[in-house]
Amino acid sequence: MLGDAFTEAFTLIVSVNPELLEILWLSIQVSLTALFFSIALGLPIGTSLAITEFPGKKACVTILNSLMGLPPVVVGLLVYLLLSRSGPLGVLGLLYTPTAMVIAQVVLITPIIAALAYQVMDDLHREYRDLFQSLGIPLTKAVPTYLWDARYSLVTSVLAGFGRAISEVGAVIIVGGNIDHLTRVMTTAIALETSKGELAIALALGIILLTLALIVNAAVTTVRAFGLRNAYV
């Protein structure tokens, strides 16, 4: 039976099943959109936290690091409460839409990107701080320099965020509702099809998800290896 399910799963993948394609496309769209907003929020948060000194900075770093381990279902619940009809943003009618899933993923991965960016930037800032002060480099020139010189490590952080977003199920199932042709993504579809006993589709999606994870990891390794080879990390 399991062998049949695997055979059917590979057949679905090889035949480019339209249903699978639709789910894959939505998953990538949602996760890439979430990643875009998380980069836009996370990198400035991590960078400014690293290069500025203020009272309570250690507490902020501790909170940020703790947020990396946010339970997806809790994030899903909070975003649900926020977007539900009786919630503060209920009027927008975003619940059970891909936008709600993007919001949940942004909440989930922004702390990851910000915390990893903070670690990278903090190390770099410790190394460059005296030099920049010595050369009289203004902040407007220092920040782009930090971002550029940390590019290889930051790409790793960003890809880690993407990996988390694409493989996450708890939050998106709560705020997206797993509606066919609307909010069904790979992870929620796998959960649903498994519960229905439709192992072939679940396996096919699982294989695609694993392949995506492998590609992301290979990209991280390649980027990092290039950076290390040139002493840019």
Place this chain on the structure above:
Amino acid sequence: MFKSEPMSNTSALSATNAPYIEVNNLNLTIGGNQLLHDISVTSFTPGVTMVMGPNGAGKSLFLRCLHGLLIPTSGSIRLLNKPHEATTASQSMVFQKAVLLRRNVIKNLEFAAPNGTPPTEITELLAKVHLNGKELQPARLLSGGEQQRLALARSLLTKPRLLLLDEPTASLDPASVLIIERLISEATEQGVKCIFISHDLGQAKRLGADIIFLHQGRLAEHTDAETFFTSPQSREAKAYLNGEIVL
């Protein structure tokens, strides 16, 4: 406190009989520990002022205070006959471990070059530090000596009037030391004042016009180089020059 006699040179400062370095009652306390104690030094001497002393004497802290990287707990600093804050743009510092950006050699220089610096100036400087042909190499893959030469070239590119050097030749090969010493001598001939930390007595003799000797965060002696090496005044400097361990 020793005050060396002004020496004849072409720089404007010595012509006006003004001190290059004027430090009064400098104290530095970090985390409850007093690390520099009441240091007062006035130097009218152009060229290279060597800062010497055993490990832990406070040499790097002293240099960092002069450069503004550390804020003294009390005391005043005047450099090049100006308040300390007014000279930061005219200063440049070479650190003991070269700090290089994660990019290639030429981009490291371009980063520090003032606007409008002609590319030929950068090329000439690269040749002077024997790094021509390595323009496109990742800077952090250069050897230790090459990295330090690049760091010095970058500092010189900013056209400083005061160059601070924190053991730039420590553990470098003789060829790199020679190149760096030549560049420093050339810079001083052009009127740049250098303050140079070194443990190398030979180097101090070759380069130093006057010597500031620190011991346990205090000024033990400040004298011209010749006097320092022939008849040091302080017990600590004598012991240091005799190769005895100074604690």
